[in-house]
Amino acid sequence: MKKEQYDKAQEKLYSDDNVEMNIYKCPNCGGETIFDVAQQKVLCQYCGSRFDINADTTVTEKNIDELLNEAKVWDNVEVYSCETCGARQIISNQDVAHECSFCGTKHIIKTNELPGLKPQGVVPFKMPVENVANLAKNWVKKKFFAPRNFKKSAMPENIHGVYNPVFTFDCETKTSYSGRLGERINTNKSSYIRYFYINGNIDVKYDDFLVQASSNITTTTLNKLSPFSTNDAPVYNEDYLRGFKASTYNKDGKACWKEGQDLMRGDIRKRILQRYRYDTIDFLDAKTAFLKQKYKYVLVPVYVGHHTYRGKLYNFYVNGENGKVTGKTPLSIFKVSLVTILTILLVAGFVYLTCFLD
Ligand SMILES: [Zn+2]
Ligand SMILES: [Zn+2]
Incomplete structure (x- = not known):
């Protein structure tokens, strides 16, 4: 929340202009505030006051050339590192870090690292934390290969909301390709492969193509949790992070764009092959031009927790918007x-x- 908004909020309450304000503290009582997921407001945990968050504007994409020149950094945050599992998390310097969101140990230490680029947008948590344990329990029940004892005794522990950094890319692609495919022909007497040449063009547009930027959660996990409404994400506002943690990225924008391009090339290849009936690929060469490339760097909401079974820890992840669950059992x-x-x-x-x- 911006300082001016707090000023507005307390116009009726205070006439004292000299009040020293800490933007993380409640202007009415000085208590610690959190982001209230159910009401999408800032809530004071002590006096119960609620404050609106300025979310009029949604984040806009930037040209990819700006990706390397972006130099804005986060304010008011510190990077913590977990000595047990290595997870790196950003915590507001007003919040106290008690335990690691990923493994639950208390061995987390403040580092001197800089948190890197400031996110342009944030997809706020919509699913209240109270619902998460049940979602995780129901998910375990449906896991066919999980042991019966585990299903019966599974107790979700250490549930935390963590904002996860992602790059989303928009672009138009133009691809020309040529190749040679083979189709198996079976006759009464023999079976052989008939080869044929292919060539053509294919145009594919991508909108908000997601690339995971943190190693705390794998890309596979993130894809299983998708979609997140990154297209409607409000501009980054630290109010949404109150009481939550955020992961730092360890892949920069350039590396993520490269990874995104590789993933798109793989997708385009699949789309080309869908045009033909074939059993084997001799070769397929595709040249792709990427046009109108844009990007956003945003935070998406994920609840992390774990089950313990026979002394081992099994993490689960819940989409903080729609409640989709994935993880290990x-x-x-x-x-x-x-x-x-x-x-x-x-x-x-x-x-x-x-x-x-x-
Ligand atoms: Zn208060
Ligand atoms: Zn840890």
């Missing part, structure tokens, strides 16, 4: 073996049928 050796054996029997049976009953 222990595997039941019995269930996995049973399915493997059944699969082998099925394949063996199939091979037997095709070979001997021809």
Whole structure:
């Protein structure tokens, strides 16, 4: 929240212009404030006052050339590092860091690192933390390969909201390609591969293509939690971070854009191949031009917690907007073996049928 807004909020309450204001403290009582997810306001934990957050503007994309020249840094934050799991987190210098959001230990220490680029936008938490334990429990119940004991005893622990840094990219792509594919032909007498040449053009547009910038949560996990409404994200405002932590990025914008381009190339390749019927690829060359490239650097809301089973820790992650869950569970050796054996029997049976009953 900007200082002027607090001034506005307390116009009726104070006439004293000389009040020293700390933007993290409640202007009415000086108490500690947090971001109230259910009401989307700033809430004082002591006197219960609520304050509006200025969210009139949504974040706009910037040209990719600006990515390297961006020099704005965060204010009022400190970087903490976990001695147990290595997670790096940004914590407002008014909040007290008690434990690691990822592994739950108390061995976290303040570092002298700079937090890097200031985010342009933030997707606020919408799912209240009270709902998270149930979401995680229901998710475990549906995990077929998890041991029965685990499903029965699973107790979500150490649930924390963490803002996770991502780069989103917009661009138009133009690709020309050529290649040689093969199709298997089966006749009564023989089976062979018929090769054919292909070439053509394909245009694909990408909007808010997400690339994970922190190693605290993997790209795979983030994709499983997607989508986040990054297109409607309000401009970064530290009010949304009150009472929450944020992860630092350890891939810079340039590295993320490179990764994004590689992922887009892979996607374009898939789209090209979908145009043909083929069984094998001899080669496929594709040249892609990236046009009108834009980017945003935003924070997306993720709840992190863990289950403990036989002394081991299994992290789960919940999309802080829509409640989607993903994560790791222990595997039941019995269930996995049973399915493997059944699969082998099925394949063996199939091979037997095709070979001997021809
Ligand atoms: Zn207060
Ligand atoms: Zn940790």
